[in-house]
Amino acid sequence: MADKAMDRIAKATPPGITKRVRGLSDRTIAWIFVAPSIFLLLAVNIFPLIWTIRLSFTNFRVNRINADVKWVGLRNYERILNDPDIWQTMQATAHFLIWTIFFQVLIGFTLAYLINKKFRGNDMWTTIIVLPMMLSPAVVGNFWTFLYQPQIGLFNYVVSFFSGVDPASFSMIGSVNLAPWAIVIVDTWMWTPFVMLICLAGLRSIPGSIYEAAECDRASKWRQFWTITIPMVLPFLMMAVLFRGIENFKMFDLVVQLTGGGPGSATEVTSINLKREAFEKWRTGYASAYAVILFVTIFGLASIYVKALNKVKER
């Protein structure tokens, strides 16, 4: 049937076209298809990367187009690596990254484990749980600033209800000690459903026969969990950690909406700091060096992680 259809199409194709197409080698046709993508990749990714690396060795400022651009060698890199403020933003980023991933994996996996059980209203609960991740980060940031408001915010009242402290006595986004946790809570609220969905996919991919075999061998539920569930869900979990890690390393919108990087620089993550250097202070050369350092860091960490992920998959 399919052959007949192909024959019909071949007959219907004008001879001129067939000739022209026949005149091209497979390799040429492949290049024709791939060339636009390669061109775009070079124009949008590779060229800017090379240009950024070049700028990182200069004192170029984009707001002084007419000024002389001097070659400063490694000075920008040296200043960045010796700047205690930059290290503080790195620490703020690490705090945000580690704790959000920890809570999202813990809560996401627990929710997935519970949702995976058959119970009435299962679909409805799944839908409700994934709602936060469908919202815009700007909207989420904005309404959480109201929830965190000391005088009228629901969050402070809930804490006050359970702990008895005066709700106006603490400010989640105005306190140096609490603000880093305030952004962790919001990101966890928003993105735990994403981790849950990935874990759920992992849990549902485990064949029931493996558990049945374990039951026959009289393995306890605890043992089944540690020797079947966790190892088989692990590649999915690691994938979720990779996605969330990359996303949170470049976190910008949510934190800007919530705290703007403050108070002080308690929540100034690297992306906010980089934006300030590049587009507020206009230190283009310096910001380029900063971007290169971050790129190398993310690329290096991601490469190591992907290797580990592949090893886990092979097991």
Added chain:
Amino acid sequence: MKTSNLMMATAMATISAFAATGASAESMTLCWAAWDPANALVELSKDFESKTGVNMEFEFVPWPNFADRMLNELNSGGKLCDLMIGDSQWIGGAAENGQYLKLNDFFDANGISMDDFLPATVTGYAEWPKGTPNYWALPAYADVVGWTYRKDWFSRPELQKEFKGKYGYDLGIPADLSQLKDIAEFFQGRDIDGKTVYGAAIYTERGSEGITMGVTNALYNYGFEYGNPENPYAELDGYVNSDGAVAGLEYYKSLYDCCTPPGSSDWYMSEDIDAYKSGQVALQMNFAFIWPGVNADPNVGGDHTGYFANPPGPAGHYAQLGGQGISVVANTEHKDAALEYIKWFAQPEIQARWTEMGGASALRAVVEDPAFPDAQPYNKAFLESMAIVKDFWAEPSYASLLLAMQDRVHKYVVAGQGTAKEALDGLVKDWTEVFQDEGKI
């Protein structure tokens, strides 16, 4: 025959359409921040449109993104704006980088004299280098930081009695910054009409320029200076971080710690307005542009509110300058029309109408009119404030200087990191680095 008629008619219609397009009005764009005065300017500009036939378009950007958006536009050589009402601090960069047209010859040719404008606004909005007769803008909107207070609360006999008993003087407009803190402290956490209220809404914002625009009102009056006036770039030490400056910064922190509403760690103009209008605070620090809106507010307007200039401190009496000048963007393709707009805007009758409609003229003929001080309840405070203004750096590197100050001051005042001395020493270091990068020292 019919066909040829039809063709003729079509040809005529096409020609008239093209002719109409060719003769259509010239169009140009004015860029400014999105706020009430900008809406007033749209109304005012209708007069210019009707007189010249030039069609005015407007690009207004909300304050938090205003500098980012417009400086990007200038730096990238964009052609969006023909006229720019830019912040006073941009003038150095815009002049040195050739982004604004120099207006001296135009002013001379059209009889526009800078002597006709308030001197502080000419220095602040139009001159670069400062103190030299090189003009890059026409003062467009005069603004300054001042204070509003709850006159209705202040006039309650029971509160007056309690205040006098506690502080030994009458509750009223503070005579100095120390009294201002007493008043704020007095109202902090007080129950008024069954509602907890707080002392003062002050600027603490970190992301753009907020805390700098606030803290300078204390720093100037305690002795802070932007370097040695004789040698400002090289001699910052001992001026920026003088004992007076340290005391001024400590004062601002103590005001923040004792007397502001909970959660006010990142407040600027709009948050201060909201807190005041919702009846949360007794005192509000803010630019004078908000005063007409406060006066018209159904809850706190009219007799409920009074206005006063930033009180003096131990070392002087100053207030932070706000406001902007109007400039012609060097890249414009409508240079003649843009200059025509400035000529039209500088006329005394237009300036008077500008103030009536919600603008704030800097023309002396308007603000020195004998009827002006009593025309609005806030006009006296405005005049008093405009006489004591001081402005932040307007260097081409103002953004770096501003961010350094935002960072150092916010970390000390709001986050409580380090001491006032350390914050200002750090600022000296940062500013020195910026000037070294600039090649100024």
